[in-house]
Structure formats: structure tokens, C-alpha cells
Amino acid sequence: MMTSQEAKEKLHHVTSVVTEPEDNVKFYDEWAETFDENQISSGYNGPVKSASILSSCLPNTDARILDFACGTGRVAGELFKLGYRNIDGLDASQKSLDVAARKDIMNELICVWVDDKTLKIASDSYDGLVCVGGFMPGQLHSDCFDEWIRIVKPGGIIVNVLRQQWIDEYPPYANNQLEDDVKKLERLMKWELIKRDEFEGGGDKTWTMAVFIHKVL
Numbered sequence: 001m002m003t004s005q006e007a008k009e010k011l012h013h014v015t016s017v018v019t020e021p022e023d024n025v026k027f028y029d030e031w032a033e034t035f036d037e038n039q040i041s042s043g044y045n046g047p048v049k050s051a052s053i054l055s056s057c058l059p060n061t062d063a064r065i066l067d068f069a070c071g072t073g074r075v076a077g078e079l080f081k082l083g084y085r086n087i088d089g090l091d092a093s094q095k096s097l098d099v100a101a102r103k104d105i106m107n108e109l110i111c112v113w114v115d116d117k118t119l120k121i122a123s124d125s126y127d128g129l130v131c132v133g134g135f136m137p138g139q140l141h142s143d144c145f146d147e148w149i150r151i152v153k154p155g156g157i158i159v160n161v162l163r164q165q166w167i168d169e170y171p172p173y174a175n176n177q178l179e180d181d182v183k184k185l186e187r188l189m190k191w192e193l194i195k196r197d198e199f200e201g202g203g204d205k206t207w208t209m210a211v212f213i214h215k216v217l
Helices: 002-016 021-041 048-058 074-081 096-102 141-149 166-170 177-187
Strands: 067-068 087-091 109-111 126-132 150-162 191-200 206-214
Touching: 002 126, 021 096, 021 166, 048 074, 048 150, 048 191, 048 206, 067 074, 067 141, 067 206, 074 087, 074 096, 074 126, 096 109, 126 141, 141 150, 150 166, 166 191, 166 206, 177 206
Parallel strands: 067 087, 067 126, 087 109, 126 150
Antiparallel strands: 150 206, 191 206
């Protein structure tokens, strides 16, 4: 079993070395079979806490939910434990989705690299969307927010969880860039901020997780 320190070093590699989309996908494809074990050994508890946050905002367990950047389905797994059965997953790593599929906790699994393009998902498809750890170096950017709003029904809930470290330090997010993009859509009345919060994600002090909870308007 990988030690906690080894798991942290692997996570550091993907956030500091892997920057190109194709390299990012390759990295997660190669990591997929041991990803869950490594995440648990690192002490990361983001999926558990994030699922609880979404459940508190969207208590209807019949709600249709999209786990965005779902990876191997750790967040979906926690939602499943809470009684949710109508969950889809989207990720760029097919090998990660293959691991998720074996858990038999999600319905549709969508493999796509997300940027500013329109997804092949009908508008107003979901009651809720959760994204945990999708925003990090080399991965998602704010250009996906419009698609989130399009595919989630009016009144639906969007929960985005990422490390506060990336908001502070990663150039495309830092200097209020990410939060300004969030607030711009609030001013345009595309979504309404329900809560901006934080929790400790486990691991070490760099794992303070920022939480954005929005209602689609």
C-alpha cells in the first residue's frame, strides 16, 4: 500500500508537472486502478464532506445529479451511501471511468475533456451538479461555468469544491480571477450564491478546501 507521504508526492506531481490536457489524461489513466487507495492513504476526506454538503442543499434523493470530473467515482460513492441513485459521471479519463463503472453506482458515464465547448448534454438535465477537485492546475477553468448553468435546471444546486491554495496561487485562478468570474455570473443573474465556505480536507495545511454553493436562476 502507498504511504501517506507517497500519495501526497503523487498529487504534487500532477499539480506541478502535468500541465497539458493529453498528459493529464494519461496520468490519471495510469493512476486509475490505485487512485482510491492512494487518496484514502493521503488522508483526503473531500468526497465525504462534499457529498454531505450537496445532500444538505438537495435532500431529495431522487434528484438527478452530475458528478463533474468524477474520476473513479469517490464522490458518487458517498452520495450513493446517502441514498442517491440517479447519478451520472463525467470525466476525461476513460480508465478512471472504467473503475467507476465497476462500482455500479452511476448510470451514465461520459468521457470528455471539458473546455468552453458545448457538451452533448441537454439543457436543464440535472437537479444538481457537484465538482470536487476538478479545479486544479492543468484542469478545469471558469469557461465551464456557463455549461454548468445550462445543464442544471433553474432552482438546481451547483457545488464546486477546490483547494483554497489553487485560488491563491495558480495563475489562472489567482488575483481574484476565478472568484471574479464566479461573481460576474452572479451579477448577470445566471446563478445565486447560497454560501461560500471552507473545510479542512485532511492531509496537511494546504488542503483547506474552498466551497462555492450556487442556485441556478
